[in-house]
Amino acid sequence: MRHRNRMLAAGVFLAPALAMIAVFTVIPFVQGILLSFQSWDGVSPDTPFVGLDNFRWVMDDAEFWGSMKNAVVFGAVGLVVANAVSMVMALAVHHARRGSAFFRTVYYLPGVFSTVVVGVMFSWFLDPKIGIVNQALKTLGLDGLTHNWLGDPKTAVIAVAAVFVWYHWGFGFILFLAGRQDVPGELYEAASLDGARSWAQFRYVTWPGMSHVTGIVSVLTLLSGLQIFGTVQVLTNGGPAGHTSVPTLHIYQQAFQFNEYGRAAAMSVIFGACLVALACVQLWVSRRLGGSTNSRTEKGR
């Protein structure tokens, strides 16, 4: 009876949150899947079912699959480069004797801005005519290095990826810093006594000790990289000539520019399924790596 009462009380407290989740997450999610089997222009009350037509159309859409390749590039950049940069910064700040509070603030600052602000800001920085990057190069007498960073297909993807890394490193940095501070100091003392140098200490103590944080940060930055939208839209809008197009931008165009909501929903379903699958793989790999390294650490203890 008491258990039932407690359950009821819990239910009462949970009801508002569950209702909000249902209204703003679950129902739209289901509606989105439903919409992928319908044809809709975004306004008309008529939403006829078209079976698998939208999915067939998406399968034949070379641009969508081309944009998926870019998503993989940005995902890989997020997974490898952004994580590596933020981890190095976290370790550096952790060992800093002075100014660690200042660096913590400065490194985390980019993540505070909205993606649109970051996009606009960097579109000014990278402007071929009046951009601060080219102006700085000219000032330094490096006129030969000035470049149309966002207009040249060879540098556009790199430029967008660099902006993405700058924007996301603060998030990873904070988590890595917290993770590093959780690694017990005794392990380093023991490793030093065993003759382990910096790299060995990182390889056998720091890395395994931070494996759980690394797993979470990796999944989140991978998904952020795959789902990049605002930065690309503001900086290049998929240009030049589609070289920086990403699935989210393509989905946005189908829905809000072409009024093809059914096709956009079908793309979202396919893209969402790919993200879920990738996230599962990433978590599994992280667990495997974390598990093996943890067991190694345990043995070391």
Added chain:
Amino acid sequence: MRRDHTAEAASPAAATFLSRRGFLGAVGGGLAATTLAACGSGGGSTGSSSEIVFMNQSRGQAAALGQLARKYTQQTGVKIKIDDVGPADFLTKLQSSSQSRNMPDIYSAMDSFSMAPYYKAGWAMDLTDRLKGAWGDTFRPATIKASTFEADNSQGVKPGIYSAHWESPAMGLFVNAAMFKAAGLDPDRPPATMSEFIEQLRKIKKSGKDPIWFAASLSNQLIQSYASNYFTDEELNATFTGKAGWKSEGWRKTFQLLVDLRDAGVISTGSLPSGNSDNPNVEKAFFNTRSVAAIYDGTSAVGVARATAPDFTDFRSFPVPKADDGTQTPRMVGGTAKGAAVNPRSKNADEALKFVRWLTDPAQQTAFAKEVPLIPSAQAVPTENIPRQLTGIAAKISDVQLVANQMNQQVITALQKGAEAIVLKERSVDEVLGDLDTAQRRA
């Protein structure tokens, strides 16, 4: 659809004793009712019976519109509320309003592709019969023609006219007079042909200035402008509706313009800017930093110049020069710009229509033209109200294309991408024309 049986118990005061189950039911019912109320299915207008709501898309014309609305209220006693949504949020907010069946009494009318879903769903009054009389005679014929949905239009809209406009825009070239003079050129004498213009741009380059720039997002309009050298409006319409293919000699010659500009080395930075603010960046380069001698833009650019660089007025405009081997008289892309549609389901539909009629009257258009640099759609507006920077385009405002259907968005996107690819030497003209055929077929 599951029925909600908790609605009756939703008022705790009605029950003498409320069990936990009843309480939970009440909470659930209340939430459901709130949610359903939020998705109301009213008949549709945001305004009260005493107030007309105008959802306005334009930032540049907001002040002038507000002034005119206040003047109308003083004259008639009818209160007009201008809801200045702005260009970024306008379509999103309009769509939300249509889905919640809570549409404004009047809303800005934009391009036919964006507005077609609203017209098809019955959210705009058909003004065809009303424009047949004296009201219609005040407009330039091109404005009426451009805002007409013909039978068998590609958007699937019932034939008719669903919007009234107070601006006759056109796309053309804007040149920095000082830079042209410095290169030994006369900015007041527009080039006779495209080859002459490219030669002028070469001279500009030799004088150390950046010759020409235009945004990727406007490349479709430049191409459509230039295509009028080789196609009649009917032939352009045939291509845009998919009845004629893109792979034809006329389109090859049209796209050759991009190749010629590229090979002459006169495109600033050697590429077309893209991004969400590509055209604002081009305008900034022309009006604010004055780092480029010529741009391709719409007549609304003069309003941008007045707002962001009021001290810079030494520029001229003219239509895209004719092709050396053109077979037709070239015609600008233009037709209709700022205007309004009336919500026929509104309680205030008749009053809203009266306000729109008043707004498009030559007297009000004259006031608009004084506040905002534009080419009015009313024939009776005196030409002295047209800014000097627009006279070059205004002189040819009768030579605008009157194509019954516009390119669909998928083709526009493919064309913009293709234009960039041609300038970057990544794709040939024929490959881009193939891409356009594919986009047309898959749309």
